[in-house]
Amino acid sequence: MNSDTLIEIDHVTFGYDPSRTILDDISLRFARGKVTAILGGSGCGKTTLLRLIGGMAAASRGKLMFDGELINARDRAKLLVQRRRMGMLFQFGALFTDLTVFDNVAFPLREHSGLSESMIRDIVLMKLHAVGLRGAADLRIAEVSGGMSRRIALARAIALDPELIMYDEPFAGLDLISMGVAANLIRTLGDATGATSLVVSHDVPECMAISDHVILLANGGRIVAQGTPAELMASADAETRQFVRGEPDGPVKFHYPARPLTEDFGVDEIEVVA
Amino acid sequence: MNADVAVAAVGARTLRVLRSFGRAALFFADLVLHIPGALRRFGLVVRQIHAIGNLSLLIIMASGLAVGFVLALQMYYALVTYGATESLGLIVNLSLVRELGPVVTALLFAGRAGTSLTAEIGLMKAGEQLSAMEMMAVDPRSRVLAPRFIGGVISMPLLALLFSAVGILGAYVVGVLLIGLDSGNFWSLMQSRVDVWRDVGNGVAKSFAFGIVCTAVALYQGYETEATPEGVAYATTRTVVVSSLSVLAIDFMLTALMFSTP
Numbered sequence: 001m002n003s004d005t006l007i008e009i010d011h012v013t014f015g016y017d018p019s020r021t022i023l024d025d026i027s028l029r030f031a032r033g034k035v036t037a038i039l040g041g042s043g044c045g046k047t048t049l050l051r052l053i054g055g056m057a058a059a060s061r062g063k064l065m066f067d068g069e070l071i072n073a074r075d076r077a078k079l080l081v082q083r084r085r086m087g088m089l090f091q092f093g094a095l096f097t098d099l100t101v102f103d104n105v106a107f108p109l110r111e112h113s114g115l116s117e118s119m120i121r122d123i124v125l126m127k128l129h130a131v132g133l134r135g136a137a138d139l140r141i142a143e144v145s146g147g148m149s150r151r152i153a154l155a156r157a158i159a160l161d162p163e164l165i166m167y168d169e170p171f172a173g174l175d176l177i178s179m180g181v182a183a184n185l186i187r188t189l190g191d192a193t194g195a196t197s198l199v200v201s202h203d204v205p206e207c208m209a210i211s212d213h214v215i216l217l218a219n220g221g222r223i224v225a226q227g228t229p230a231e232l233m234a235s236a237d238a239e240t241r242q243f244v245r246g247e248p249d250g251p252v253k254f255h256y257p258a259r260p261l262t263e264d265f266g267v268d269e270i271e272v273v274a
Numbered sequence: 275m276n277a278d279v280a281v282a283a284v285g286a287r288t289l290r291v292l293r294s295f296g297r298a299a300l301f302f303a304d305l306v307l308h309i310p311g312a313l314r315r316f317g318l319v320v321r322q323i324h325a326i327g328n329l330s331l332l333i334i335m336a337s338g339l340a341v342g343f344v345l346a347l348q349m350y351y352a353l354v355t356y357g358a359t360e361s362l363g364l365i366v367n368l369s370l371v372r373e374l375g376p377v378v379t380a381l382l383f384a385g386r387a388g389t390s391l392t393a394e395i396g397l398m399k400a401g402e403q404l405s406a407m408e409m410m411a412v413d414p415r416s417r418v419l420a421p422r423f424i425g426g427v428i429s430m431p432l433l434a435l436l437f438s439a440v441g442i443l444g445a446y447v448v449g450v451l452l453i454g455l456d457s458g459n460f461w462s463l464m465q466s467r468v469d470v471w472r473d474v475g476n477g478v479a480k481s482f483a484f485g486i487v488c489t490a491v492a493l494y495q496g497y498e499t500e501a502t503p504e505g506v507a508y509a510t511t512r513t514v515v516v517s518s519l520s521v522l523a524i525d526f527m528l529t530a531l532m533f534s535t536p
Contacts (some may be wrong), residue, residue: 083411094406108410109418138370156410 006032006164006196007053012062014045014052014069014221022048023221025062035190035197037207039243040217040224045093046200048221050166053198054088055079067163084112087157087195091169093149095141101128101152102137108159127155131185147178151185164196165189171203179203183210204244208233216240286438301494302413305423311416312424318417322425326387326489330433331387334379338437341374342366342444349445359449363460364467366445367438371468371477375438377525380484383430384517388492391422392513395496396506402499419497423489430485431478438477476532483524488517497498 007030015021023047030036037203038046051057051066065071066082072252073079073226095104105124109115115123128134131151136144144152151168157165168188187210190197202205207214216228218239225232225240232244241247261270298415312319345366353359395418398404442464450456468474492513499509 056405056408064413080411080413082411086409088406088409090402090406092401094402096403097401111410111412118384153406 003033005029006067007198008065009049009053010065010247012059012064014048014057014059016057016094018060018084021220023052023059026221026223027062028215028226030196030198030221031213033190033194034212035187035199035210035213036213036272037199037201037211038215038217039201039204039207040220041243043149043268044219045221046202046217047168049217050088050168050198050200053164053166053206054083062190084160085162086160086164086166087160088166089153089157089168089170090148091172091259092146093153095149095153095156097141099141101133101139101141101144104141104152105140105156105159108156112160114254123159124155127159128152130158130189131155132181145178147174147181150174150178150182154182154185154189158193158195162195167197167201169200170199171200171206182206186210188199207245216243279407288432297498298494301489305393305490305493307420308413308420309424310415311413312420315417315421318421319428322421323428326422326425327336327429327432329437330383330386330429333382334433334437335440336377337382338375338440341378341379342435342446343448345369345374345441346445348449348451350449350455351407359455360459361463362449362455363442363445364463366449366467367442367464368473370438371474373477373525374443376477376481376484377521379434379437379481380430380488380521381518383426383433384488384492384514384521387426387429388513388517389487389510390445390509391426391489391492392496392499393506395419395422395493396499396509397500399497399499399507400501400503402532419493422493426480426489426492427485428483429506430488431481434481435474435478435482476528479532480525480528483528484521487520487524491517491520 007028009026009028011025012023012028013025014022014023016041026049038049040046048057050072052059053066053071055071055073063070067085069078069082071079096107099107102124105127106120108122109123113120125134125137131154133148133155134153136148136152141149141152154170165186170182170186174182183206186197186199190193199207200213211229213226214229214232216224216232216239218224224243225235225237227235232240235241235244257265258264261272262268285456346362349362350359353362353365374414395404404418407414407417446457448458450457450460495513495516496508499505
């Protein structure tokens with residue numbers, strides 16, 4: 001691994017049960033300090049990939065390296081040390097509902113930093129300021145909107161200035177303004193802190209706008225294409241074109257595999273009008 | 275062929291049950307191992323004692339009072355036949371501190387605090403809060419589970435003692451104030467015949483065991499729940515069923531052990 005690579009995924013295969021493979025022999029490298037988007041339809045293993053990098057699940061074959069060190073989901077002590085260098089934004093924020101906005105962001109600092117309460121206060125307010133929510137510090141989680149909770153979770157994820165920030169569907173369920181704000185934040189935070197950002201999403205335009213590198217995953221965890229946003233947009237490959245343009249039918253079928261229509265409707269012949 | 279399938283089904287089911295026992299045992303061992311970590315965050319334990327113990331006080335004391343009333347009435351009707359009504363206080367006391375206090379408190383605890391623990395942990399899991407904690411390099415077992423476990427284990431005996439104490443006061447109200455039994459008899463027999471270690475102590479030991487079982491079951495069900503609304507609902511129901519049956523089974527065994535000599 002060279003020093004430009006923060007994460008290396010080497011021939012990794014994974015399935016939650018042996019009969020269903022989610023990721024199939026994939027190899028990837030994530031460059032240090034860059035924003036990499038992992039795009040793909042629902043259920044193609046994008047979030048699973050983040051879970052493997054975070055050590056929340058163990059690969060059935062292959063290995064994952066974080067800054068030259070093996071990520072081993074079974075070596076808890078080492079994993080805890082590695083996780084202190086990672087931040088993760090969960091799909092719906094995963095904020096602690098019994099704590100205030102301030103306490104949520106202060107949580108990792110209080111657990112790990114050993115700083116005084118007055119320093120923690122300053123850091124929390126700075127992080128909240130970075131996501132535009134310094135004024136919301138005293139609100140309860142029940143009082144904030146979906147877009148705000150995503151930003152609070154982002155402030156919490158960057159509280160310890162991680163080297164790697166993983167975003168799981170950061171744009172899901174957001175209105176256009178919040179989506180633009182979130183996309184802008186991912187880019188500016190990455191640039192300002194020098195952290196490596198991995199964005200898992202199926203929102204093509206936002207990811208294309210903010211990423212340095214894009215990886216397109218298909219069902220079964222197969223890598224369809226990767227490259228710069230411009231390269232993917234200009235790709236002649238049918239599957240890549242279908243995904244980046246959002247076409248309903250193509251190499252990725254609209255219909256879930258089913259018995260023939262004639263069999264299901266009990267007739268000899270059916271004429272399907274396009 | 276059918277026989278093969280049936281045998282395989284029985285085998286698979288047995289393995290599933292055994293595996294779930296194994297998982298529960300490992301979970302419990304893990305919980306116990308994380309107690310020191312939780313004790314270092316004593317503020318969290320205190321908050322849980324408040325949530326599990328203090329907030330259960332109303333239902334525990336109201337039930338204790340009602341049980342005391344009814345027990346005194348029933349015992350009076352039975353004792354008056356034999357002219358032994360002066361033993362009312364003693365009988366009510368022994369029934370409460372040895373048996374009803376710990377058992378009824380544990381059943382109420384499973385319904386009130388157990389279900390709330392299961393639902394809380396289950397929803398934290400469904401909302402990815404536990405995963406988020408793990409990703410922040412904080413072990414949810416020492417931050418979330420163990421403080422609740424200690425809170426439950428400390429609260430249960432205290433609640434059971436309060437249940438018994440309020441029950442005895444209820445019996446006093448019915449027996450002495452309403453029926454008109456002699457107040458001196460009511461208290462003095464109790465004082466001379468109830469042994470602090472044998473009766474009260476064993477009752478407390480029982481409720482301590484129930485506290486361990488009820489809290490561990492509630493936390494396990496919440497932690498292992500499927501992260502869906504149906505999953506949480508099912509886990510909550512299972513908490514009540516498993517805790518209640520375990521309490522009754524353990525009560526029988528402990529009673530046989532503790533009170534085997536007259």
